[in-house]
Amino acid sequence: MNKKTFLAMSFATLFFCGLAVFNHFTDSNLPGNQDQVKLEAINQFAKPSPLYPPNAFKEVLQPPAMSETEIAKAAYKKFLVSPPRYLQGTDLRGGFLLDGQGELIITASIKQRFDYFFLMTQHILLAEIINIIHGHLVNELTEPALTTAKSLLADYVNYFNNYNELMKSHSPKDNNNVYELAQEIAHLRIDILGEEVSEIFFGQSQVLQAHNLKRLAIKNQQHQYSSNLELPEKLQKSQQATLSYVTSKQSIKKSLEAGATEQELKSLRTELYGEEAALRLHELDKQREQWNQYLSNYQKLNKMLIQAGITQQQKTAQLNSTFKQEYNLTDTQINRLAAQALITSLNN
Amino acid sequence: MTRRSYWLATVLLSSFLWIPHSQAGLFDWLFPESTYAQTQHPIVMVPGAFAFDNTLGLIDYWHGITEELRDEGAEVYVVNLSSLALHEVRGAELLNDVEEIIAITGAQKVNLMAHSQGASASRYVAKHRPDLIASISCSNCMNEGTHFAGNFSEFIQNNSLLNLLTVSLLDNLFNFIEAGSAYPSDGEFNSDYRGTQSSEALLVAASLDDYDRFNALYPEGMPSVDCSQINNGIDGHTGGGEELVNGVRYFSWGGNSTITNIFDPLDITLIPIVGAFMPEGVIWDGLVPGCGQALGTLLRDDYPTNHYDAINQTAGITKLFVDVPSIFVTQANRLKNIGL
Numbered sequence: 001m002n003k004k005t006f007l008a009m010s011f012a013t014l015f016f017c018g019l020a021v022f023n024h025f026t027d028s029n030l031p032g033n034q035d036q037v038k039l040e041a042i043n044q045f046a047k048p049s050p051l052y053p054p055n056a057f058k059e060v061l062q063p064p065a066m067s068e069t070e071i072a073k074a075a076y077k078k079f080l081v082s083p084p085r086y087l088q089g090t091d092l093r094g095g096f097l098l099d100g101q102g103e104l105i106i107t108a109s110i111k112q113r114f115d116y117f118f119l120m121t122q123h124i125l126l127a128e129i130i131n132i133i134h135g136h137l138v139n140e141l142t143e144p145a146l147t148t149a150k151s152l153l154a155d156y157v158n159y160f161n162n163y164n165e166l167m168k169s170h171s172p173k174d175n176n177n178v179y180e181l182a183q184e185i186a187h188l189r190i191d192i193l194g195e196e197v198s199e200i201f202f203g204q205s206q207v208l209q210a211h212n213l214k215r216l217a218i219k220n221q222q223h224q225y226s227s228n229l230e231l232p233e234k235l236q237k238s239q240q241a242t243l244s245y246v247t248s249k250q251s252i253k254k255s256l257e258a259g260a261t262e263q264e265l266k267s268l269r270t271e272l273y274g275e276e277a278a279l280r281l282h283e284l285d286k287q288r289e290q291w292n293q294y295l296s297n298y299q300k301l302n303k304m305l306i307q308a309g310i311t312q313q314q315k316t317a318q319l320n321s322t323f324k325q326e327y328n329l330t331d332t333q334i335n336r337l338a339a340q341a342l343i344t345s346l347n348n
Numbered sequence: 349m350t351r352r353s354y355w356l357a358t359v360l361l362s363s364f365l366w367i368p369h370s371q372a373g374l375f376d377w378l379f380p381e382s383t384y385a386q387t388q389h390p391i392v393m394v395p396g397a398f399a400f401d402n403t404l405g406l407i408d409y410w411h412g413i414t415e416e417l418r419d420e421g422a423e424v425y426v427v428n429l430s431s432l433a434l435h436e437v438r439g440a441e442l443l444n445d446v447e448e449i450i451a452i453t454g455a456q457k458v459n460l461m462a463h464s465q466g467a468s469a470s471r472y473v474a475k476h477r478p479d480l481i482a483s484i485s486c487s488n489c490m491n492e493g494t495h496f497a498g499n500f501s502e503f504i505q506n507n508s509l510l511n512l513l514t515v516s517l518l519d520n521l522f523n524f525i526e527a528g529s530a531y532p533s534d535g536e537f538n539s540d541y542r543g544t545q546s547s548e549a550l551l552v553a554a555s556l557d558d559y560d561r562f563n564a565l566y567p568e569g570m571p572s573v574d575c576s577q578i579n580n581g582i583d584g585h586t587g588g589g590e591e592l593v594n595g596v597r598y599f600s601w602g603g604n605s606t607i608t609n610i611f612d613p614l615d616i617t618l619i620p621i622v623g624a625f626m627p628e629g630v631i632w633d634g635l636v637p638g639c640g641q642a643l644g645t646l647l648r649d650d651y652p653t654n655h656y657d658a659i660n661q662t663a664g665i666t667k668l669f670v671d672v673p674s675i676f677v678t679q680a681n682r683l684k685n686i687g688l
């Protein structure tokens with residue numbers, strides 16, 4: 001490194017350190033948010049009770065008075081002490097990310113946090129759920145993030161309220177077109193949440209929905225649904241990984257049908273799954289071969305015993321003792337042989 | 349390093365230090381990879397009937413659910429079982445798949461997440477290879493059968509011609525759906541992969557009587573009281589069964605809503621047809637009676653979802669305020685927290 005480069009890099013380092021220090025001190029004036037980025041992940045639980053009133057949505061649109069905040073905090077505390085069974089043993093999902101000024105960064109994890117609480121829908125009053133979420137927000141956030149979070153919650157609930165109205169205002173006779181409905185819902189999201197929040201909250205699910213509806217449209221020859229059939233790379237990779245077992249199994253089956261040798265099968269498995277997995281699969285092949293031999297013997301003996309005309313109880317006892325003593329199988333294994341033999345008889 | 353490089357570096361680094369009031373996924377990189385649903389053992393999704401190709405599709409069957417599980421750190425796989433077959437046939441197929449997934453991944457066990465008749469296949473595997481199964485989590489599962497199957501079979505069997513026509517019609521319908529599918533590679537109805545299937549077999553398998561037979565052989569995790577014996581399973585509630593049996597943990601949740609979305613093709617076509625063969629006053633989710641949804645620890649049996657909402661169908665258009673993927677992701681988190 002020459003002298004000029006060294007001096008320039010030193011200057012850059014000092015400059016950025018200065019910026020960082022400036023950033024730190026300006027942030028420290030904000031209440032409770034010294035950290036540049038704070039990811040909340042609180043592992044707490046929730047609480048139950050009955051159904052929601054129609055005006056529940058309006059309540060959240062107004063900032064709660066001090067006493068309402070206390071009520072919300074109490075509701076959240078109660079939730080933490082006694083969560084419903086279906087939320088017991090689970091962590092709160094999602095979280096809040098703050099920027100250097102203590103403002104909430106809008107991410108999909110906020111929706112995940114809201115949705116976690118909304119799993120209590122129809123188990124407790126919607127107004128109570130909203131109260132619990134308010135209590136949670138007050139507990140976890142300070143200004144300016146708190147106001148943003150409350151506003152987002154109000155919009156989120158407002159969206160669902162309008163969604164409800166959308167559903168009510170149609171009947172199957174005047175609109176049973178699921179493609180049009182999906183588009184109406186997308187517009188509703190944008191109208192209420194705004195384009196950016198809508199994209200962040202529902203972007204992935206809308207892409208998936210459009211993809212699936214497009215497939216259905218192709219199948220039903222309804223091409224009016226115009227969306228890109230290609231999924232984004234991230235979703236494609238996710239789906240490929242989830243389908244990997246099924247697709248690779250089909251490749252192997254095709255290869256075997258085409259007369260692949262044992263060596264070719266091993267090579268294909270190594271290519272698909274790696275060497276260790278291929279070895280484990282080879283071991284599984286051997287175990288299955290052995291098992292099929294047991295099954296064949298079981299079915300033969302079963303048939304002989306049926307022909308001998310003994311009772312069901314005697315037959316079972318004879319099969320059990322034979323396979324325990326001669327083949328050293330456990331009760332669980334013998335039960336499995338019996339189940340497999342039953343499949344043959346049920347199919348016949 | 350040139351002067352331009354210094355300038356570029358300055359601009360870039362400055363932009364990282366100054367984060368304005370922010371919107372967006374621009375900041376996704378600030379989040380560490382989520383481990384919320386990162387279970388110790390891989391998750392295998394076990395579908396009910398109709399999980400073939402584009403009818404619902406092996407992956408679209410679980411619309412948006414597997415993607416969210418993966419986003420949250422889970423290792424998830426789907427399997428392709430015979431759609432219309434007896435419990436034991438589907439169970440044996442699933443057992444083969446589980447053995448292979450374990451061999452491929454090097455995992456010790458798997459967690460099964462089942463929907464509808466995926467329950468019986470999962471219970472078959474847990475009974476015969478409990479060493480391979482960490483847990484079964486059941487969504488709107490069919491554990492006692494549905495009145496529809498028996499009543500419908502009885503209806504068509506009273507007329508042999510009608511019987512022949514109906515079964516043939518159903519089989520042809522499924523074959524037609526398959527033939528019309530755009531992407532025939534991901535699990536086909538009458539493919540060689542799973543052999544010939546039969547709607548008659550499905551009707552037998554889904555009947556209350558066949559479930560009595562199956563439950564006698566596979567009682568693990570089932571409630572101690574058979575709710576189908578209470579008022580013919582119309583409104584029986586028996587709570588859950590044992591959570592831990594032979595080292596396998598059992599969980600379940602379900603819904604009690606029927607038609608939840610008038611725009612949903614599944615809701616407005618299947619539910620009324622099935623409903624015509626259900627007893628009056630039955631508490632059900634559009635296919636399965638509430639009484640048969642319990643297995644192991646019953647987490648909740650009154651989600652405002654019907655049988656198809658439970659897997660986020662059609663294409664995520666379900667009743668309000670229940671984000672279905674959240675139910676599955678939260679369950680994965682529960683499994684993670686108990687070391688599964």
